[in-house]
Amino acid sequence: MNFEFSDEQEELRRQARRLLADGLAKARGALDHGASHDAALWRQIVDMGWPAAAIPEQQGGLGLGPLELCVLAEETGRTLAPVPFATSVLHATEALKLCPADPLAGATLGRLAEGGAIATVAFAEEGGGRWDAIPAARVEAGRLTGVKTAVAEGSYAGFAVVSARAADDEDGYGWWLVDLDAPGVTRTGVEAIDCVRRHATLAFDRVPAARLGGAGEGAGLVRDLLDRAAVYDAFEQLGGAEAALAMTIDYVKTRQAFGRPVAGYQAVKHKLADLYVKVQLARSHAYYGAWALLNDVPELPVCAAGARLAATDAFTAAAEESVQLHGGIGFTWESDCQLYYRRARLLAAALGSRAVWSRRLAHALVAHGVGVA
């Protein structure tokens, strides 16, 4: 039994921590300067091969597995570093990997592995905001028309995987690859709840689109992508939750009230103990999800939904209580609490609500049973 990362993966974590040591300051810097992301830091990340990590070697990647991505997701989540890692690597790259036989997906993975391009996914539309809703966007004669909302890094990403329907999709829908610099694409920046990770609304007016995978496969692909993204995002959430908790513990140990550190009051201690418990449960579920991804087990939907819900609980609670325990200072713009508070809310919403995931989990439990542990 070995329920932890390998020495090599821990070494990768140490490298990532060194590289992202001032990630939070960089997040603040990007925010203050209105920058979409920290291009210099992203270049370093590309040089270290992170975008290539989990791309197969025949497509120019490093051929590492999902566990390496989990480690990197946790470390980027910890510092809120302003780079398109989650969007481009954890979501868009994984989306393309779900279309293994598609030559276009393969070629695009090659470009992502080189790090020359940044990709995003554009599934949600006005009204439902769900990745897995049947899209109104349509493709006719190879040209996409429609509007996608809440597209992460949408103001500057080079291309996107988009869900849309064509005449031959019948009841389902398909996935399409779109060059976002093509004529007919209108990008409108969105003032998002998370002001570090930039979002945009993308309007497409007869923009050339190339189909990925087969007709009507989109719903199944989104389902599989959601399971994968749930595990990776759980690690990102876990990193954020741990950072918010650590920051809060440091603060209450220093802050004095009524003649002693606030950390000495039982009401505060018990709250922090409960947060620690939530973070530990989230870590255990995240590892279970990672194991399920690595081994591609049939109960992946159970493990993924468990990881998603536990991580959302942990990050939400840690971010909320970190503001609370910092007191008035935690409510100020200058406090880093707000950055974690915003990121926690973004990640709680991006892949779908708690209710959506509770439903997915309940269905998966009915289908697969409670699991191995």
Added chain:
Amino acid sequence: MDFKDSPEEASYRERVRHWLAENAPPFEVPPGTPADEEAYMHKARGWQARKADAGYVGIHWPEAVGGQGGTPIQHVLFHQEEERFSLPTIPYHVGMGMCLPTIFTHGTPAMMERFVKPGMRGEELWCQLFSEPAAGSDLAGVRTRAVRDGDDWVVNGQKVWTSYAHQSQFGILLARTDPEVPKHKGLTMFYIDMRAPGVEVRPIRTMLGDAEFNEVFLSDVRIPDSQRLGKVGDGWKVSLTTLMFERFAVGGKPAQAPGVGDLLELARARAGTADVLDTPGLEEALARFYVTDQGVALTRMRAMTAVSRGDVPGPEASIGKLVMAKTLQDMSAFALEMMGADAIDNRPASAASRYNYWYMWSSGLRIAGGTDEILRNVIAERVLGLPADIRVDRDIPFNKIGSA
């Protein structure tokens, strides 16, 4: 990362499985409160002896003290497999988990010789005389006095919540030998013969209606100094070393306690032909309980990774019991909610009786072996490094501390 056993672990588990399949079934008992205590104890003794003879008791204890000299992970693996059966192991938990390790860690070679083997075989049952009416979570506040008289100690006081005291031959006793020093420093550990003159055991009926708990009155009980465990005044330290052994339980759920799968089964049975997920509140409840219940099981597996490397579980093992006990209470309550008025029928073998049993029992679990509140303090202070609570009695001689 791998959930599977290592080759060594797998072969040990296989051996254990094989042995249990052949030996456990004759000793199985129905889950819930034992109807006939004598019959239950008879089975418990038999099962304990069978295990001891096969080398499955004291698996990770050193050979020098009578154990098997095995690894901690072997101990955990055996108990995982044993939990798959409904076996009468409860009476021996305290002896195996706390008392005998205290004897062989702090006792003399003669004590080891005399007690360890009979204890392991279940020929003698042990209880733990720690808690008192005014010393539960504040265990160092015990008032039971042991006063030196020549080669003997004379003990007076009252213990409470003593599981299986009425069946036990021996008990380990934490007593105050010096009230003039601060409370942690004036304690000494002994073992006592439960049949000694002056020991009176009175059963306490719990809210479940059973009586495995007792209060124990000690009136001028004479204990020879040779029954002391550790030095005079070292009782607190002696009691803490046994915690190391207790933590190998790592906050596991009691065998036979309901889980998320049981809720689903119950919902299925009640839904009949309708979609089970149409049961009101079920989706949200399954998700919530799965996250906590399965989360504890997975956290235990992470702790086992450390155990399989030879590490001792740390204070973070406290989260297991904290989460498990409350989740068990919530899950049982939800199951009973699903049953509506049928939940009221608590007759044995009724659909509701199992959940009613665990609903009651979980309230005890949240108190026994560290209350939720104490466990949160342990996590806050020993895992997160937050300051200890202010203790106004800390440096004051015990007999100067005000009492209610």
